[in-house]
Amino acid sequence: MKNLIINTFLIITLLSCNSQKENEIKVENKPKYVVTKEEGRLWIKSNQLFKPVFMLKIDSSTQNLAKFQLGKMLYYEKGLSKNSNISCNSCHNLEKFGVDNEPTSPGTDGVRGGRNSPTSLNAHLHFAQFWDGRAKTVELQAQRPILNPIEMGCPSQSFVIEKVQSNPKYAGLFLKAFPNQLMDYEKLTSTIGYFERFLNTPSRFDKFLANDFEALNEKEKLGLKIYIETGCQSCHNGIALGGSMYETFGKYDNYQKHTTSKKIDNGMFDLTKNENDRFKFKVPSLRNITETYPYFHDGSVTNINEAVKIMAKIQLNKELSESQIEAIVAFLGTLKGEIPEYAKLKNKNS
Ligand code: HEC
Ligand code: HEC
Structure with a gap:
């Protein structure tokens, strides 16, 4: 927490001064790592949109x-x-x-x-x-x-x-x-x-949110930036990068055309019979997403790059280039977390 405060302070100073010598400002607890203005902004924005998860301790009462x-x-x-x-x-x-x-x-x-x-x-x-x-x-x-x-x-x-x-x-x-x-x-x-x-499965992204700027590499940081700028964060946000709202699957086109789903699932409409809820689903969390294929409510898409491409197209009406998709997928890889040992069957201590 102390480091977080130090870095927040540094970044705010860094953003508020118009100095061209930003590269000379060093983060105290990581003397070798230089935080650029752009990284500072990305970090602040990320902390506004997302929240870190932590490994939990089992209550021993x-x-x-x-x-x-x-x-x-x-x-x-x-x-x-x-x-x-x-x-x-x-x-x-x-x-x-x-x-x-x-x-x-x-x-x-x-x-x-x-x-x-x-x-x-x-x-x-x-x-x-x-x-x-x-x-x-x-x-x-x-x-x-x-x-x-x-x-x-x-x-x-x-x-x-x-x-x-x-x-x-x-x-x-x-x-x-x-x-x-x-x-x-x-x-x-x-x-x-x-x-x-x-x-809970804390990941490298949580380290970045805490204040470890080296937890993500350049490509992953670029992917995070594209993820935010493209608008993925308008739905996949918060502590789980998802799981905080319902949205129509296919805002700009029928999802079945893109996923080639065999069966049409009406989503929340089947529960509420409200026409506005047709094809509405809970926005899923993106934590561990690179590992939890196949994708979507019917598992109709196996490839993560394909899933990201479809999302941009039918949720945001945007065409992403191959390299943009790759960068987003690299960022999504940083959400792969650690599975707590105490949850595993072979762990007999708990
Ligand atoms: C035969 C496979 C199967 C078994 C067994 C099963 N589940 Fe599930 N689980 C599913 C499917 C499929 C869904 C999604 C169904 C839906 O949304 O309509 C689901 C949904 C969930 C969710 C919601 C997650 C989310 O993101 O919305 C949780 C939590 C969950 N299951 C936990 C459990 C627990 C705990 C058990 C044992 C008591 C269990 N499941 C047994 C298949 C299974
Ligand atoms: C308007 C809201 C919205 C936006 C914007 C959005 N998504 Fe989604 N996303 C959803 C919904 C809803 C689903 C669930 C669709 C389904 O399977 O029924 C989903 C599913 C996904 C899945 C599959 C998750 C799983 O567990 O199968 C991935 C991956 C994904 N989104 C990534 C992205 C990326 C990357 C972007 C930005 C390019 C993005 N999404 C933009 C609402 C959105």
Whole structure:
């Protein structure tokens, strides 16, 4: 924080003086690195538009630790599916940036749904869950896939409770997490949400936001600049670079023409029946985006360069050159973060 203040002060001085000798101004804590005016501006603008994420510490109070442990075990528990063959982790694999890299994912009976599995990493930072935002929080979201017939397919809440109760380890952790309380579906699934609230993935971009100007190379900084100037930030902004609003997919042209989607998905219209909501989707987060292919709500586009090109065209009515696209993609690569060790199955310490 102290460094941040020093640098902010320096950059403000740097921007306010009209000196041609900007290259002589040095950042105190990094004596060798010289911040140019343009970099200073990019940094200030970035801090206005985005916010860094940090690696979180698990709360070690008995109750919260038990919640975390129970939530983590349930996240990996195949027993929560009708045929005991899939878990949350099958579609949101925490070794694979919270996705399965499939256009759409097979459920407990092998049947695929119509939408692409978004990553569970950083999802708790979104203002709503699902492509159409139909669940408000990760806790409420976690209630759904277990009972969804084409996902985990459990027949009822009581079926799930009985399964969990019959495992002494789970029953014991539940009592630690919720002393003297009866197990119910809402409390049980809320622990999965609790676990997901620790799935932050800090990246090189967060270091840059903090004040490490060397965390990004020249091409990546150029990409960030183009990303902002092109207008991507008007939708993909905030702490998750997305997840803060709904927007029409295809503001300037039908998305299907560009994605070659086989099925037409009406997005939020199917929920609200409001004509303004046709093709409206939650703006997805771009954290870890280079790893979470294929892209869009139906996984119809595999290549990230192609996805960026389509975005510019149909969301902003702009044609980007190949080199501009490459620079943006280089910047997007800096959003690839670190998956917390404590979230991984093999990590037995938590
Ligand atoms: C069969 C694959 C599958 C399984 C199993 C599954 N999910 Fe999902 N998940 C999806 C799909 C597909 C979506 C998007 C559906 C939509 O938006 O209509 C989704 C959406 C989500 C989201 C919203 C993310 C966002 O950016 O909006 C979260 C969080 C999530 N799932 C967590 C879980 C948890 C926790 C479990 C286990 C209880 C689970 N999922 C089980 C496929 C799966
Ligand atoms: C007007 C709002 C808006 C603007 C501007 C915008 N996007 Fe998007 N973006 C969206 C929406 C909405 C989606 C989800 C579309 C879908 O799949 O239904 C999306 C999806 C994406 C995806 C795929 C995400 C995933 O998880 O599959 C990428 C990558 C992306 N945008 C990058 C960009 C880039 C780069 C720019 C600038 C060139 C940009 N976007 C401009 C609204 C916008």
